[in-house]
Amino acid sequence: MQPYDHNVIMQKPLSELIADELKRKIWNEEIQFGERLLETELAESYDVSRSTIREALKILESEELVVSQARKGTYVADFTDQDVNEMIELRTLIESHAFMQAMTRLESEHTKKLEEIVGKMKEKADENDWNGLFDLDMQFHSYVVGLCGNSRIIKIYDSLQVQIRTFLMHLDRYYSSPQSFYAEHKQLLEALVSNDVHTVNGRVREHIEYVETKLLGQKNDIKFKEV
Structure with a gap:
């Protein structure tokens, strides 16, 4: 994956832009339900800090698209x-x-x-x-x-x-x-x-x-x- 373009007109914070792209990947089924999302890998993929990725994942968690499990990590939500x-x-x-x-x-x-x-x-x-x-x-x-x-x-x-x-x-x-x-x-x-x-x-x-x-x-x- 190419590094995330930091020259994009910043109408939104970077964490929101990354959250939007992760949503798009889930909707395109590039990321599957139940799949684990690793902060380190995402930070490298988007060429941003882990704190930025952490903020993006918190946005997705507030929208109930991902869930965080203590000592296990963050996963794309499964729906019942x-x-x-x-x-x-x-x-x-x-x-x-x-x-x-x-x-x-x-x-x-x-x-x-x-x-x-x-x-x-x-x-x-x-x-x-x-x-x-x-x-x-x-x-x-x-x-x-x-x-x-x-x-x-x-x-x-x-x-x-x-x-x-x-x-x-x-x-x-x-x-x-x-x-x-x-x-x-x-x-x-x-x-x-x-x-x-x-x-x-x-x-x-x-x-x-x-x-x-x-x-x-x-x-x-x-x-x-x-x-």
Whole structure:
């Protein structure tokens, strides 16, 4: 690995930039669930001090993406069946409510922004770029939640971003193609614009529950642990 470029415009502290890159490696499955993260190796890889790596790992630990075990080290978190169930339930509760609230506040500028995100999703679908699609999925849902008008809901949802993105990395196996994933978001946008409460609620629940619930049936393949 090439030394980390210290000349990057420092919009974030170096530890945050490294934490972001480690997240990306986990989502790309370059780093596996349960894998040990060694401070010394990471410090050498990124050409930074161990204290910087320690700070980056603390960020990931606060986001529940890694766990530290006394006298054993730091590991990428394994997720249990209960973790999956709780995430699906919480997403369904938050997003079904937030989408319906956002629908009443949707203006032309918001629709234009969402159309732009969905348009980019089509490009990523055509490129067969699942990671790009999942990043845009997060943008789409976060933008809609941000329109709900409830600052506490928005704050809670923001705190879940890393965990939600981690679950998304496994969903490609449940779609027939990237185009079907893109089409689902196009339908979500159409439901929002329709101003039909029942359609919006149904689309959101189907999007979150129907596909993600399948994760539970495949937990051994993706290394989820039983509680």
